[in-house]
Amino acid sequence: MSFLNGAVVLVTGANGGIGTHFVHRALERGAAKVYATARKPRAWDDPRIVPLPLDVTDPESIAAVVPAASDVTVLINNAGATPPTASLLEVTEEDLRANLEINFFGPVLLARAFAPILAANPRPHLVDVHSIASWYAFGGAYSASKAAVWSATNSLRLELAPRGVHVTGVHMGYVETPMAAHAAGPKLQPAELVAQVYDAVDAGAYEVIGDQLTAQVKAALSGPVEGLYPELRQLDAVEN
Template sequence: MPSLTNAVVLVTGANGGIGTEFVRAALDRGASKVYATARNPQTWTDDRIVPLPLDVTDADSIEAAVSAAGDVTVVINNAGGVPPTASMLDISEADLRANLELNFFAPVRVSRAFAPTLIAADDAALVNIHSVASWYAFGGTYSASKAALWSATNSLRLELDPLGVLVTGVHVGYVDTRMAAHADGPKMLPGDLVAAVYDAVEAGAYEVVADDISARIKSGLAAPIEVLYPELRTAGGN
């Protein structure tokens, strides 16, 4: 099973609240190096952290990152973003495509690009952050993009698991970061989420259901659709 001890970790979206915690916690667990990637990487004071420019929506940038991080053993697809509206009807086609590019195509490209490196490594892992939105369609395009990533993660797992690469998918509701500042209700602390993810990786777990809302939504997926979405019972006067 993968271990963070002496691991070489690459984190996408490392400038954000969750990404920063992934970087710091990996070192706390004994990682020898962390590639902290972002379009414009921040400055770090720890020599074990390597700032690496990476635009996950740009194929050339991904290729350059693969060349620079040829020793990586753990890849964490954390980068993502929300569209300007949760409405599938109101969103522009440009914004629709841009959010799918960021939340679906980008992590799939990163996963594919780093797959040969992970396959060649010992006890390697790939982590994809899905969100509870992959199971519950409150987020419009955001939910659609995360649902697509969840499906892609399942497919990648089937291919990579026999080749010795653990693929772990993460489902979580709101996390207390700037991205969720507008949201009401309970929010998980970034440190608690990251601890749950790293615990799962080191235990060889394929899935992380990080909080109560994710567990509740997952338990309802087998129910009739109107149970998961009770607002449908009264929609249109039905």
Template sequence: MTSLNGAIVLVTGANGGLGTHFVNQALARGAAKVYASARTPRSWDDPRVVPLTLDVTDSESIAAAAAAAQDVTVLINNAGAAVSTPGILMHTDEEIRRNVETNFLGPLFLARAFAPALRANYNAAIIDIHSALSWYAVAGIYSATKAALWSATNSLRLELAPAGVQVVGVHVGYVDTAMAAHTDDAKADPAEVVHSVLDGLEAGAHEVLADQTSVQLKAGLSAPIDVVYPQLQETTP
């Protein structure tokens, strides 16, 4: 388990709805410092918050952040990209690449860049924000990239376990942030999601299912594929 008391935390996508809660709640739990990273960092009213420029799709930016924040003990891969329409074939090259680079390659490359510091620091952890849609492919390219991140998180967990680094994978459905503004479906409170995630971290969890949608989707993974996706039954000859 990883305590946030005295931790040095780096949050990607810190300007967003979930990111802001990660910053504030980490501080409330005793974090000594939080690197609040974004492409264009904003100012914060707490001296424990260090704004940090980071573009998770840019390898030079990742390297610069790792060099500037060698004291990090908890890396929270929160930054994400989405598309407002479903499907995987009709998106542009740019939309597909942006989702792959932001949702999959970014967290993976950040984990690789910070792994030496995390291995060297006591009480270290990585939190990867997946999605319930990584288990339910209705979101096309977004689902695909989040499924890839889920797999990568499982691999990271095994690889970093010998060094005592806790790796937490988080699944959650729609959260009431700007990223989910396009849907009228039920949305989780971002403050409650972050609270559940940090509770899981400090309890030693490997995985956090932050809402009922995620619980239900994981429970259904063993079902036949045409039960998971009943629309397939409508197309069977």
């Protein structure tokens, strides 16, 4: 029997490619209800799906969604965004702060807001969707925000474990969604990633490594920094 059998799930960013799969696959695995949240929630064709407005960057919006979803047992922090540029030197301060609001403050504040509800309900679980960018700094502000929320997830895991809340972090490379339409190379299908996440929830795993590239980057973290960023060796060779 799936861990999700009878669960009440809340998905942020539910209108997106990955979010939509989180919603539908939860029901396929036996969830009793799914709150599908978005800034502008859309209509769904299933009475078990409850659309709720939620702007993860707005404290008042977060405060409003908590009493509306007071039976949540699984919180999936899926909402995310990329800034207009991958350069920390070129991104505007406004866009830099906005990206941190969505990718870092949003999931952390939602976890804080729902922590008492999760702890009070049966079989509680928190899922934070990170990225390979948590470990690989190709994305400027995006990578910084994902690294920050990865660290926060580890801290939340330690704080929530004594309250009975299990926390799973999700790392992956590019996924076949509009957000990654610009990227070349292999991409995970959203359904494949979501299946991995829910399998991890069923297994009580702490972490999802979505693809081989992510596994390689994680392994490289234990080596010298120039091993992860070979361009540094090339620059050193030119300078010398």
